[in-house]
Amino acid sequence: MSVNMSMKRPACLTAALLVFLAGCGSGSGGGGAGGGQEAVVPQRFTESGETVQASVSAPREAAYTIYCRDFTGPNHAAVAKQVKKEVEQVSGMKDFYLVRGESRTVLYHGFYTTFEESVDRAEARRAKAHRDVLERLVARQVKIFPRTVFEPLERPNPQAPAEWDLQSAKGYWTLLVATYTDPVEGKQAAVDSVKEARRQGYEAYYFHKDSQSHVCVGSWPEGAVKRGRSMLQDNWDKLDRGEINLYEPPVKVVSMGPMDEGWKNMRDEHGRPLELYEMRVELLDPKLKELYGKLGFSVNGESLTREFPLLLQVPLAVGREMPLESKTVDSAPKVDQNPLLKRY
Numbered sequence: 001m002s003v004n005m006s007m008k009r010p011a012c013l014t015a016a017l018l019v020f021l022a023g024c025g026s027g028s029g030g031g032g033a034g035g036g037q038e039a040v041v042p043q044r045f046t047e048s049g050e051t052v053q054a055s056v057s058a059p060r061e062a063a064y065t066i067y068c069r070d071f072t073g074p075n076h077a078a079v080a081k082q083v084k085k086e087v088e089q090v091s092g093m094k095d096f097y098l099v100r101g102e103s104r105t106v107l108y109h110g111f112y113t114t115f116e117e118s119v120d121r122a123e124a125r126r127a128k129a130h131r132d133v134l135e136r137l138v139a140r141q142v143k144i145f146p147r148t149v150f151e152p153l154e155r156p157n158p159q160a161p162a163e164w165d166l167q168s169a170k171g172y173w174t175l176l177v178a179t180y181t182d183p184v185e186g187k188q189a190a191v192d193s194v195k196e197a198r199r200q201g202y203e204a205y206y207f208h209k210d211s212q213s214h215v216c217v218g219s220w221p222e223g224a225v226k227r228g229r230s231m232l233q234d235n236w237d238k239l240d241r242g243e244i245n246l247y248e249p250p251v252k253v254v255s256m257g258p259m260d261e262g263w264k265n266m267r268d269e270h271g272r273p274l275e276l277y278e279m280r281v282e283l284l285d286p287k288l289k290e291l292y293g294k295l296g297f298s299v300n301g302e303s304l305t306r307e308f309p310l311l312l313q314v315p316l317a318v319g320r321e322m323p324l325e326s327k328t329v330d331s332a333p334k335v336d337q338n339p340l341l342k343r344y
Contacts, residue, residue: 036060040153042067042099042108043211056097058153062111063183066131067151068096069144072104080105087144091137093130108151109134115150152183152211158191164198166207167318171219174205174317175291176310178215178298186213189301207317216312217291224285225311281311 037057042065058065071080077100084096084107095110112127114120127150137144162168178193180186190206190213197204197217205216283289297307314320 038155040155042106043152043154056099056108058111061113061184062153064112064115064127064150064152066109066112066127066134067149068107068109068134070104070106076100076103076105080107083107087137090139091133093133095130111153112150155184155187157208158188160191160194160206164191164194164204164206166205166216166314167320169205169216169219169314171224172222172314173218173220173225173288174216174312174314175218175288175295176214176297176312176317177217177295180213180300181211182300183211189213190215209317214317216317217295217309218288219314220285220288224283224288226282226284 036059038060040056040058040062042056069083071077071083073079077098080098080100084098087107088094088096093109097108099106099108110127110130113123115124115127115131117124131148131150134145134148135143166174178190180189182189187208190208193215194204194206197215202217203219205219207214207216283292292308292311295309296303297309
């Protein structure tokens with residue numbers, strides 16, 4: 001039978017595992033109160049896949065830097081170095097630094113724990129004041145830095161056994177039980193959580209993606225879950241019945257679990273109707289079903305008491321190529337004759 005998505009949480013909200021998860025990584029973005037330096041790389045390089053010639057030493061509590069400008073071409077490194085020198089002289093600012101990749105060199109400025117006043121007003125004002133100065137710099141009435149942005153710093157992955165990485169999981173499905181968004185401590189918090197979970201006997205994994213670090217439990221084959229009709233199939237049926245307005249299509253909202261009654265008949269900020277979907281799956285594997293009902297989900301160490309863990313496809317999580325469905329093609333397929341021509 002299908003999993004009852006509206007089932008009540010057990011009296012013991014989670015196993016000892018989630019008690020531990022709720023206590024990890026709950027610090028603010030400042031982190032690293034002990035000071036010191038740490039090798040980091042601006043996130044832009046990690047996302048583009050370029051090999052960085054050298055990491056940058058930044059304060060341990062730093063989470064952001066200011067992107068100033070890219071330099072490309074055959075002499076990108078030399079040109080960037082010269083521009084950095086001249087901009088330092090013109091602006092009087094001394095915290096510029098260069099990061100060199102294979103095809104470009106990028107000029108950055110400074111290190112900041114945050115740029116949001118709700119987190120740290122003094123630090124946010126310092127960061128924005130520096131950015132304002134950078135954007136006012138001109139040469140021959142042209143902005144030197146036409147588009148500056150606060151860019152997250154990507155820290156190196158903490159040391160951990162290879163088998164803890166979700167990349168090594170052999171299965172197709174896993175349960176996502178915790179997410180950490182702290183730009184300084186998030187990666188280490190996820191690895192520490194996996195270590196504790198494995199100590200308690202759970203098959204736990206971590207993976208880092210999109211500036212977040214995640215913790216998963218278990219690994220099951222694709223056949224452990226039976227999926228219902230897809231949203232695409234439903235949409236085609238509704239289109240055939242004339243139930244979809246092509247000029248004002250509904251906004252799709254997909255949930256892994258039950259949706260509150262208050263969501264019904266709601267519209268977005270533009271007045272478009274919300275079309276609600278609950279993920280319809282049947283958990284066939286007994287262990288998967290047991291852990292789904294037993295574990296919860298936490299964000300930055302805070303346990304969300306009404307949440308179940310998220311059913312996650314391992315290939316999507318780690319960027320592994322998804323298996324393609326293949327069917328044998330008849331070398332000489334039979335073609336039905338047009339019934340209107342059968343009499344001739």
